[in-house]
Ligand SMILES: Nc1ncnc2c1ncn2[C@@H]1O[C@H](COP(=O)(O)OP(=O)(O)OP(=O)(O)O)[C@@H](O)[C@H]1O
């Protein structure tokens with residue numbers, strides 16, 4: 089197999105928590121817990137899961153806007169922490185991020201022209217006149233136009249701000265974009281335009297996307313593979329066509345059963361129990377307190393990754409690797 | 424039918440730019456009845472947030488109401504003074520803003536921000552307020568509430584912030600809650616929990632809700648009725664299933680065809696060609712004319728009147744012959 093464009097190997101991110109700690113020992117929020125992921129050139133991986141499960145944190149580690157507590161991020165096989173300053177600068181041009189909350193990520197004191205051309209300025213590209221042309225071009229790509237150049241972010245609607253953030257991310261022709269809820273403020277027709285644009289760019293430049301979204305209809309339409317997060321861990325990953333009847337992890341099943349659509353009325357798997365706490369995650373499987381299929385082992389032992397086939401990985405005690413079999417001939421273990 | 428709780432009539436709102444005034448909302452008329460959940464959908468930039476800001480008396484400084492009325496329980500809000508409007512906000516009408524960070528103070532802890540609002544509405548002592556705050560945080564599904572009480576907004580995930588904003592909006596037990604994309608940052612299971620909470624408020628406290636969202640699945644799940652806006656106008660309105668099954672306005676039809684779906688994988692999504700005219704470019708005639716594949720001559724020149732088909736209303740010349748004027 090070819091080298092992945094990007095790889096996360098057992099990445100963790102722990103934040104010191106605000107909890108007043110017992111006996112003065114600091115406690116930690118395990119925002120991301122042992123996440124391993126690979127992204128190949130030209131593909132789109134959808135990252136879905138619980139709110140607060142660590143998706144944005146994972147995205148920001150990938151773009152190295154925050155550094156991981158442990159684990160390694162590889163880009164084309166090299167560890168990004170070993171990059172020299174010069175390499176890092178070149179790399180930052182190739183890897184872009186569209187933030188979840190455009191209001192918080194766009195500089196409120198600057199006009200749209202300044203914001204969208206900033207990456208060009210930082211990377212010393214083009215003259216002023218050329219920059220303006222390029223800015224207008226990308227604004228038009230995202231369904232805006234030159235009339236927005238002299239506006240401030242607060243003078244735009246939510247979806248217009250979001251499109252400014254997308255324009256800023258694509259202006260440098262990156263190789264990889266983390267799109268964190270990047271189309272979620274858009275009505276479906278503008279969203280369709282943006283998704284078509286992202287696909288076109290992908291086809292033309294072999295762009296790779298990590299696409300974080302709660303909109304499971306968009307995920308199913310747009311992504312080649314999905315990874316489902318729960319409490320800092322990736323509990324299942326595989327090809328998008330698993331969705332439907334082939335998802336294995338009980339959390340992933342519950343999540344997709346709750347997806348509201350316009351043409352069906354599904355029976356929803358209701359999740360009982362308290363919302364989990366990443367400060368004191370449960371022992372064993374993080375999902376076991378809410379899992380209808382939990383067994384005794386689930387509360388004491390952490391499940392490890394089970395490779396059901398080459399692309400389908402699930403972290404759950406219900407399934408196990410049959411000894412002696414190669415990774416792609418694994419049967420479902422019988423309870 | 425009972426009296427509407429909120430009735431907006433012929434509302435026009437304009438922005439003042441250096442070179443003149445430009446209309447951003449034109450002829451907006453709709454009502455919300457007690458215990459009703461009304462959805463608003465429409466193209467990004469069409470004026471959904473602006474409409475809700477007008478109802479709350481929170482228009483940006485360069486915008487103003489040119490004409491029309493906004494009646495709440497029969498009182499016209501447009502003529503209120505700032506103080507009067509202040510007393511309505513939060514207790515009679517409350518708002519969940521589109522981007523959580525627009526309404527949270529980055530320098531104050533979550534606990535403090537919720538408590539301040541609670542104090543204003545209840546007058547309890549600090550200890551009780553703290554307990555109430557934590558109970559409220561749990562009610563909207565926030566995990567580790569005791570700890571997040573001491574956290575700052577940047578330490579929360581997007582969906583956690585959104586739940587804080589929802590919690591704050593529910594404190595005053597307002598009769599009308601305007602929720603602007605309130606669940607976009609929530610995963611579908613928590614989203615359902617919040618939608619359930621809204622439905623419960625409707626049942627137990629007769630709360631009405633205006634629900635702005637682009638997510639038709641969610642709209643279908645909670646709304647009784649839906650309003651479709653385009654370029655500052657209301658173009659269609661009706662019961663949600665009716666609009667989904669039989670959209671009349673070409674814009675609504677295009678919108679519904681653009682809904683992403685697994686079955687459309689591998690092919691480009693349907694889009695509506697062209698883009699919404701900028702404020703300065705808006706002229707008379709039908710606002711959708713430049714992008715409409717079914718346009719006729721009259722659409723260029725004459726603004727279409729509203730037509731009623733039962734409880735389904737549409738503003739489009741295609742239906743001129745068929746229905747009753749409103
Ligand atoms: N700077 C920080 N300090 C402390 N805790 C943090 C910080 N940033 C994030 N967290 C915590 O890390 C966890 C994961 O947050 P993250 O933003 O990655 O979630 P998410 O999956 O993107 O959620 P959402 O879907 O709601 O956006 C949350 O519990 C959050 O409170």
Ligand SMILES: Nc1ncnc2c1ncn2[C@@H]1O[C@H](COP(=O)(O)OP(=O)(O)OP(=O)(O)O)[C@@H](O)[C@H]1O
Nearest residue numbers: 243244245246247248467468469470471472473483
């Ligand atoms: N302060 C302002 N000055 C000038 N124009 C503004 C200002 N605020 C908003 N606008 C414009 O008014 C129009 C309506 O904005 P509004 O925020 O109501 O849109 P919206 O329907 O909520 O869109 P979205 O779905 O993208 O949030 C937009 O075209 C926007 O650019």
Ligand SMILES: [Mg+2]
Nearest residue numbers: 144188580581
């Ligand atoms: Mg997030």
Ligand SMILES: [Mg+2]
Nearest residue numbers: 245246472521
């Ligand atoms: Mg808006």
